[in-house]
Amino acid sequence: xxxxxLLEWNRTEAxxxxxxxxxxxxxxxxxxxxxxxxxxxxxxxxxxxxxxARSNRLARRLQRLGVKPDTLVGVAMGRSETLVISLLAILxxxxxxxxxxxxxxxxxxxxxxxxxxxxxxxxTSEMRERLPLHLSCLAVLNVDGVLDVQIPAPALQESNAVxxxxxxxxxxxxIYTSGSTGKPKGVMLENRNVVNFFTGMDRAIGxxxxxxxxxxxxxxxxxxxxxxxxxxxxxxVVVHGDEGAATIADEIIRNGVTHLQMTPxxxxxxxLDARAFAAxxxxxxxxxxxEAVPASLIHHVRQVFNGxxxxxxxxxxxxxxxxxxxxxxxxxxxxxxxxxANTQIYMLDAEFNSVPVGEIGELFIGGDGVARGYWNRxxxxxxxxxxxxxxxxxxxxxTGDLARFLPDGNVEFxxxxxxxxxxxxxxxxxxxxxxxxxxxxxxxxxxxxVREDREGDKRxxxxxxxxxxxxEAVGTLRSVLELKLPDYMVPSAFVFLPELPLTNNGKIxxxxxxxxxxPNLAAGSAVSQxxxxxxxxxxxxxxxxxxxxxGIPNVGINDNFFDLGAxxxxxxxxxxxxxxxxxxDVALLxxxxxxxxxxxxxxxxxxxxxxxxxxVSDRAQRRKLARQR
Numbered sequence: 336x337x338x339x340x341l342l343e344w345n346r347t348e349a350x351x352x353x354x355x356x357x358x359x360x361x362x363x364x365x366x367x368x369x370x371x372x373x374x375x376x377x378x379x380x381x382x383x384x385x386x387x388a389r390s391n392r393l394a395r396r397l398q399r400l401g402v403k404p405d406t407l408v409g410v411a412m413g414r415s416e417t418l419v420i421s422l423l424a425i426l427x428x429x430x431x432x433x434x435x436x437x438x439x440x441x442x443x444x445x446x447x448x449x450x451x452x453x454x455x456x457x458x459t460s461e462m463r464e465r466l467p468l469h470l471s472c473l474a475v476l477n478v479d480g481v482l483d484v485q486i487p488a489p490a491l492q493e494s495n496a497v498x499x500x501x502x503x504x505x506x507x508x509x510i511y512t513s514g515s516t517g518k519p520k521g522v523m524l525e526n527r528n529v530v531n532f533f534t535g536m537d538r539a540i541g542x543x544x545x546x547x548x549x550x551x552x553x554x555x556x557x558x559x560x561x562x563x564x565x566x567x568x569x570x571x572v573v574v575h576g577d578e579g580a581a582t583i584a585d586e587i588i589r590n591g592v593t594h595l596q597m598t599p600x601x602x603x604x605x606x607l608d609a610r611a612f613a614a615x616x617x618x619x620x621x622x623x624x625x626e627a628v629p630a631s632l633i634h635h636v637r638q639v640f641n642g643x644x645x646x647x648x649x650x651x652x653x654x655x656x657x658x659x660x661x662x663x664x665x666x667x668x669x670x671x672x673x674x675x676a677n678t679q680i681y682m683l684d685a686e687f688n689s690v691p692v693g694e695i696g697e698l699f700i701g702g703d704g705v706a707r708g709y710w711n712r713x714x715x716x717x718x719x720x721x722x723x724x725x726x727x728x729x730x731x732x733x734t735g736d737l738a739r740f741l742p743d744g745n746v747e748f749x750x751x752x753x754x755x756x757x758x759x760x761x762x763x764x765x766x767x768x769x770x771x772x773x774x775x776x777x778x779x780x781x782x783x784x785v786r787e788d789r790e791g792d793k794r795x796x797x798x799x800x801x802x803x804x805x806x807e808a809v810g811t812l813r814s815v816l817e818l819k820l821p822d823y824m825v826p827s828a829f830v831f832l833p834e835l836p837l838t839n840n841g842k843i844x845x846x847x848x849x850x851x852x853x854p855n856l857a858a859g860s861a862v863s864q865x866x867x868x869x870x871x872x873x874x875x876x877x878x879x880x881x882x883x884x885x886g887i888p889n890v891g892i893n894d895n896f897f898d899l900g901a902x903x904x905x906x907x908x909x910x911x912x913x914x915x916x917x918x919x920d921v922a923l924l925x926x927x928x929x930x931x932x933x934x935x936x937x938x939x940x941x942x943x944x945x946x947x948x949x950x951v952s953d954r955a956q957r958r959k960l961a962r963q964r
Contacts, residue, residue, distance in 0.1 A: 429499030535675030598760035625760030
């Protein structure tokens, strides 16, 4: 039995349209504000009426292809208005979307396609060549032609309202997250989960329409707040493209952005650039989440920003955010706040008994946000979604996070109870990386941990016991991981040990690994003599600045700075070195956007357009092209 105090804190009952769907809520908003701007993407914009018509047309096409309630439809495309149209069309047709990030390795995309069994994949002509489309059971629809602006008269009825037949209990999306067994797992979220979440956001941050800059990948569930909650509340949504952080300041200023949601890592990067830092001061609301928010970041942001700051917390399995906290004057830590509408928070011990206020327990989440479970994983669903009748008549989700209730009812997050980590907003199971490493020839043991040897700079480090420990072995291991995992799951360094430290009971001692000296990140990149050394003066200046900052004797003109171990503090150091050497200002965000010597030198010399340099320097793009060869 819960203490009266905890019962009171968990009284979050709120009315919401329990029979509603995301598509239905969007339809209602279209009727309210048909001529208001709904989506802006670069120089293209759509009113609510236009967005409705185009998504209706695509939804009808999907229905003819067999999409009905609970049909999964893959989505693989760049960030544009077409992406928003596609998500709405799938929901209107009654189906559920499965995001596939085209920047991820083909092997990982193939795993998701095969595991989900999606019968249809929506993509664009530009992205189609980058995807693993060898599966004969997969129907691939290029949406470019379906969404042509010029519509023949006989097809006008295609833009009329669509009745997809989905109910509140039908799936809205399935998002794949990292899995400890080496295989990603799909989390099933129903329309009712999301509609309840929308009500929770209304109460937590307010729903007065504004201008929302959507910066998050659709394969990350917080994009649902940016792209769907907003469009059911009358916002103008500005879709940030694939250019990286360098254009965020421009988009805030140009579009009069009022709301921005981001990870603390991205916020920290933006504060390092004077123009981007100043642009943050133009916002009305800033939402931070996906990883722990350091109090130092809040203090820094408050130098320019006087609006509302919210710290958000929640796993994918309980529908995006489950708790919120309006940050005013942070202490040494920033609380994750209280549960949103129709959500309950429990701190339990190993026997699933409630722990007293102030004591540390494992955080469990109950309520209407709890997902249906994992796609085709009944064993894992039973393990993580527990029936505890003394607490709830419905399953509650075991997060694996440690936390405690503070005396005022807010929750303090204290880290993980297991080895799962959060890195730049991404949830990562080190076991997935370890499983792939241990399949590599000559690797006997592998352990992956997160180290933070400089404040705010967390990095994945792989510790291995292996037969081959030379630079070529590092290159081989990195190449294998890059073919199977997204960039954010590839360790920054590989450290070879004769044996891994063990605890008294014979288990690997991960804490002992963290006490080892910081790894040589440069060595982890397997760079020796560069294949392409600098060939002109500005390339030599750029290369020298990076060599000094990274402590590396050689940097080739095509080496990616972040593969070599660069981080936000290194970038700031290089900016200062370049400004001194060149005698002029260098924008900090340019160093993130132009991430090779060649691209940055060309940009600084004015001999290459931003678009061309971005294409050359973008890390994910280079890797995708390499995999296709």
